[in-house]
Amino acid sequence: MSELIRFGISLDKKLLESFDKHIRLKGYPTRSKAVSDLIRGELVKKEWVGGSEVAGSITMVYDHHKRDLVNTLTSIQHDFHNLIVSSQHVHLDHDNCLEIVIAKGKAKMLSELGDKLNAVKGVKHVSLSMTTTGKNV
Amino acid sequence: MSELIRFGISLDKKLLESFDKHIRLKGYPTRSKAVSDLIRGELVKKEWVGGSEVAGSITMVYDHHKRDLVNTLTSIQHDFHNLIVSSQHVHLDHDNCLEIVIAKGKAKMLSELGDKLNAVKGVKHVSLSMTTTGKNV
Amino acid sequence: MSELIRFGISLDKKLLESFDKHIRLKGYPTRSKAVSDLIRGELVKKEWVGGSEVAGSITMVYDHHKRDLVNTLTSIQHDFHNLIVSSQHVHLDHDNCLEIVIAKGKAKMLSELGDKLNAVKGVKHVSLSMTTTGKNV
Amino acid sequence: MSELIRFGISLDKKLLESFDKHIRLKGYPTRSKAVSDLIRGELVKKEWVGGSEVAGSITMVYDHHKRDLVNTLTSIQHDFHNLIVSSQHVHLDHDNCLEIVIAKGKAKMLSELGDKLNAVKGVKHVSLSMTTTGKNV
Numbered sequence: 001m002s003e004l005i006r007f008g009i010s011l012d013k014k015l016l017e018s019f020d021k022h023i024r025l026k027g028y029p030t031r032s033k034a035v036s037d038l039i040r041g042e043l044v045k046k047e048w049v050g051g052s053e054v055a056g057s058i059t060m061v062y063d064h065h066k067r068d069l070v071n072t073l074t075s076i077q078h079d080f081h082n083l084i085v086s087s088q089h090v091h092l093d094h095d096n097c098l099e100i101v102i103a104k105g106k107a108k109m110l111s112e113l114g115d116k117l118n119a120v121k122g123v124k125h126v127s128l129s130m131t132t133t134g135k136n137v
Numbered sequence: 138m139s140e141l142i143r144f145g146i147s148l149d150k151k152l153l154e155s156f157d158k159h160i161r162l163k164g165y166p167t168r169s170k171a172v173s174d175l176i177r178g179e180l181v182k183k184e185w186v187g188g189s190e191v192a193g194s195i196t197m198v199y200d201h202h203k204r205d206l207v208n209t210l211t212s213i214q215h216d217f218h219n220l221i222v223s224s225q226h227v228h229l230d231h232d233n234c235l236e237i238v239i240a241k242g243k244a245k246m247l248s249e250l251g252d253k254l255n256a257v258k259g260v261k262h263v264s265l266s267m268t269t270t271g272k273n274v
Numbered sequence: 275m276s277e278l279i280r281f282g283i284s285l286d287k288k289l290l291e292s293f294d295k296h297i298r299l300k301g302y303p304t305r306s307k308a309v310s311d312l313i314r315g316e317l318v319k320k321e322w323v324g325g326s327e328v329a330g331s332i333t334m335v336y337d338h339h340k341r342d343l344v345n346t347l348t349s350i351q352h353d354f355h356n357l358i359v360s361s362q363h364v365h366l367d368h369d370n371c372l373e374i375v376i377a378k379g380k381a382k383m384l385s386e387l388g389d390k391l392n393a394v395k396g397v398k399h400v401s402l403s404m405t406t407t408g409k410n411v
Numbered sequence: 412m413s414e415l416i417r418f419g420i421s422l423d424k425k426l427l428e429s430f431d432k433h434i435r436l437k438g439y440p441t442r443s444k445a446v447s448d449l450i451r452g453e454l455v456k457k458e459w460v461g462g463s464e465v466a467g468s469i470t471m472v473y474d475h476h477k478r479d480l481v482n483t484l485t486s487i488q489h490d491f492h493n494l495i496v497s498s499q500h501v502h503l504d505h506d507n508c509l510e511i512v513i514a515k516g517k518a519k520m521l522s523e524l525g526d527k528l529n530a531v532k533g534v535k536h537v538s539l540s541m542t543t544t545g546k547n548v
Contacts, residue, residue, distance in 0.1 A: 002200070002286045002287065002288065003286070003287040004284045004285065004286060004287070005284065005285055005286075005287050005290050006282050006283070006284045007282065007283070007285075007290075007305070008280050008281065008282050008283075009280070009281070009282075009283060009305055009306040009309050010278045010279065010280045010306045011278065011279055011281075011306065011309070011310055011313070012276045012277070012278060012279075012310065013276065013277040013278065013279050014276065014410065014411075015310060015313060015314065015317075015411055016279050016281075018317050018410055018411060019313045019316075019317065022316065022317060022320065026252050026255075026256055027252065027253060027256040028256045029256065029258055030258075031281070031283055032283040032284045032285065033256070033258055035283050035285070035309055035312075035313075036285055036286065036289060037255065037262075038309070038312035038313065038315075038316060039285070039289060039293045039309075039312065040261055040262055040289065041262070041312075042293075042296065042312060043289075043292050043293065043296060044262055046296065055198065055229060055235055056196075057194060057196045057237055057266065059193075059194045059266045059268050060268075061192065061268050061269055061270075061271045062271075063139070063271065085227050085235075086225065086227060088223065088225040088237065088239065090222050090223060090239050092192060092241070092270050092271055093270070093271070093272065095271070096270065096271030096272070098192055098222075098239060098268065098271075100194055100225065100237055100239065102225065102227050102235060102237065104229070115163050115164065116164055118163075118174065119163055119164040119165045119166065119170070121166055121167075121170055124177055124269065124271050124274060125174075125177055125178070125181055125268050125269050125271070125274070127266045127267060127268050128266075129194065129196045129264045129265075129266040130264060131196050131197075131198050131235065131262050131264050132198055132261065132262050133198075133229050133230070133233065134198045134199075134200065134229055134230070134232070134233030134235075134261050134262075135230065135233070136288065136292055137261060137262070137288075137289055137292060139423045139424065139425065140423070140424040141421045141422065141423060141424070142421065142422055142423075142424050142427050143419050143420070143421045144419065144420070144422075144427075144442070145417050145418065145419050145420075146417070146418070146419075146420060146442055146443040146446050147415045147416065147417045147443045148415065148416055148418075148443065148446070148447055148450070149413045149414070149415060149416075149447065150413065150414040150415070150416050151413065151547065151548075152447060152450060152451065152454075152548055153416050153418075155454050155547055155548060156450045156453075156454065159453065159454060159457065168418070168420055169420040169421045169422065172420050172422070172446055172449070172450075173422055173423065173426060175446070175449035175450065175452075175453060176422070176426060176430045176446075176449065177426065178449075179430075179433065179449060180426075180429050180430065180433060183433065273425065273429055274425075274426055274429060276474070300526050300529075300530055301526065301527055301530040302530045303530065303532055304532075307530070307532055311529065311536075314535055314536055315536070318536055329472065329503060329509055330470075331468060331470045331511055331540065333467075333468045333540045333542050334542075335466065335542050335543055335544075335545045336545075337413070337545065359501050359509075360499065360501060362497065362499040362511065362513065364496050364497060364513050366466060366515070366544050366545055367544070367545070367546070369545070370544065370545030370546070372466055372496075372513060372542070372545075374468055374499065374511055374513065376499070376501050376509060376511065378503070389437050389438065390438060392437075392448065393437055393438040393439045393440065393444070395440055395441075395444055398451055398543065398545050398548060399448075399451055399452070399455055399542050399543050399545075399548070401540045401541060401542045402540075403468065403470045403538045403539075403540040404538060405470050405471075405472050405509065405536050405538050406472055406535065406536050407472075407503050407504070407507065408472045408473075408474065408503055408504070408506070408507030408509075408535050408536070409504065409507070411535060411536070
């Protein structure tokens, strides 16, 4: 488990009041948790532009009626099997599917996998969610 | 299945050349697919600021050793059970978990669910992936 | 001038080490300045989605050879003269101009001004920079 | 002046209807202008991650009462004088100033200039607007 360090910071009074109001509305238990999250958000963005190992998810929406679509998506995922941890499928309605692929590896590879899936005919929307393996943040 | 409409557009020559090069690198089969995706990207953003029903996923990374963390996350998800379609859990390492919740409903509610999960002590990172139900795009 | 408040926060040790490294690279003089900026960034985003008065700049790149372009841009700016503080013009090369409009007012109005300028034929790119009047942050 | 190329694309009927409605609301004169802008938006993002020469503006808000602030900002700008095209200053109120610096060069250098200005004590908010020299789009 992690070790906590306590230290002091100085903030402009008006800024601190605005912040306290903001985090109360967001439901934060303490200033420390809110500040930690801002810091982590910043560092996770950095992991994604640097060469760190990252975790992320790729959310796709597609019309499964398109010919060969499901086969093509499966085949692309197999090309990236070292990267992919697991996937999850949801039937949105009669035509539309939502599929989420969880992946772990170099940011560049995750982006490439997202691009490849996105380029397939019948895929309507792809969104890459950038998160962290949690190791350094 | 969907019906296709064909129409003409005019582009600056140099712009078209840059675009063709760009979509070749991305692996797009046709200009039509690439233009469709740009349009869908724009419309999905709009669904999220308007009052439309949307689909999305919330990716969380947390340290499962924190006391009461898993109970709190489960209890929040139950408060939003009408919104949540399914969830998926991955063990990143000895300490860190990655969990993805797929949800469908008003954008405002999905954001609120994301904020609630984010405010819990021990949750390191939350990322909301905004996609579409596919109905209107 | 502003009043400073000093208070303590607790951070995970590893997170604090990563943060210290990050802000040293960015050239920050103190943790307090770095944390203030993260907080301000968060609050400025909120000013833009809430109904607050904001400040911002609209950067346009256009080809001034297009017929009536400059007249149309000027005429749109006059329709929003209550919003616009000043503007600045740069000749990028023989064809391309860069113009920046500084504006202050409701976020919704600044976005609308940006959209109107963007829709004009010959305007190649418009980017809206969201900042603050500095009053509450 | 630029040369226009006309070509055909195929879109899903429902998607085209949504798009036509969207661009009418945005005030676009033609589908061609709207599609051009989506393409340019995509390519400008790419110029910023690739090594291309870009144009951009850095918007700062600061409290000019802070000791040495204006001197420090001026001195940083001089270090980057090869990059900076011009700057513009606005008095927001008794305390707050808004200053915009227009720059042209490598994306990496513009980001570095933004970071340097941001790290100065008394600077409340810095926002980097990424646009294009217009040469290739």
